[in-house]
Amino acid sequence: AQSVTQPDIHITVSEGASLELRCNYSYGATPYLFWYVQSPGQGLQLLLKYFSGDTLVQGIKGFEAEFKRSQSSFNLRKPSVHWSDAAEYFCAVGAGYSSASKIIFGSGTRLSIRP
Amino acid sequence: DGGITQSPKYLFRKEGQNVTLSCEQNLNHDAMYWYRQDPGQGLRLIYYSQIVNDFQKGDIAEGYSVSREKKESFPLTVTSAQKNPTAFYLCASSIGLSGWAQETQYFGPGTRLLVL
Numbered sequence: 001a002q003s004v005t006q007p008d009i010h011i012t013v014s015e016g017a018s019l020e021l022r023c024n025y026s027y028g029a030t031p032y033l034f035w036y037v038q039s040p041g042q043g044l045q046l047l048l049k050y051f052s053g054d055t056l057v058q059g060i061k062g063f064e065a066e067f068k069r070s071q072s073s074f075n076l077r078k079p080s081v082h083w084s085d086a087a088e089y090f091c092a093v094g095a096g097y098s099s100a101s102k103i104i105f106g107s108g109t110r111l112s113i114r115p
Numbered sequence: 116d117g118g119i120t121q122s123p124k125y126l127f128r129k130e131g132q133n134v135t136l137s138c139e140q141n142l143n144h145d146a147m148y149w150y151r152q153d154p155g156q157g158l159r160l161i162y163y164s165q166i167v168n169d170f171q172k173g174d175i176a177e178g179y180s181v182s183r184e185k186k187e188s189f190p191l192t193v194t195s196a197q198k199n200p201t202a203f204y205l206c207a208s209s210i211g212l213s214g215w216a217q218e219t220q221y222f223g224p225g226t227r228l229l230v231l
Contacts, residue, residue, distance in 0.1 A: 043223050043224050090158070097214045105159075108155070
């Protein structure tokens with residue numbers, strides 16, 4: 001069975017600073033990897049996803065993530081954060097096919113932006 | 116605009132009462148999902164449906180029921196058997212190919228359920 005860990009519950013960064021949110025997964029094969037963002041009181045929106053191929057994935061809003069098989073990680077990065085990036089970020093791991101499909105969401109990392 | 120709507124935004128439940136949360140999508144997606152979100156716990160799957168008139172239990176189905184009579188609608192009923200229903204409930208949909216674990220899910224704005 002797959003699992004996903006987001007080790008940081010809450011991160012605060014200054015506006016304009018770089019950002020890295022950590023995500024570690026456990027799965028026997030290469031899983032499907034996602035990052036979603038949730039603004040307060042809202043649903044989730046997909047930032048980016050990785051299935052195969054190039055391990056550096058570009059997403060919306062200037063975000064990118066890198067799949068590192070050796071570290072079982074899929075960390076989310078942004079070179080310069082904006083105040084509007086304050087939100088909760090969820091890493092998700094998908095695996096399996098048809099009736100054996102399964103998606104697990106991490107517990108989330110809340111991002112605060114310091115003016 | 117295509118999307119997912121959930122209603123109501125807030126819902127209050129009295130003890131012993133069943134309540135129903137609405138979820139409608141106009142994305143022409145086959146698959147729909149219900150998640151429960153509690154603080155610090157991420158999303159947990161309650162039920163999912165890959166096709167009309169068919170649905171499967173997720174990880175925390177006890178105390179909940181669903182129906183899928185129409186492609187665009189997937190209502191969730193929180194029954195009196197659910198002893199701790201206070202949470203934020205999210206509905207989602209995806210295209211619904213057989214490998215749904217690899218599909219992007221599109222989420223509604225959520226319903227917050229509170230117990231009186």
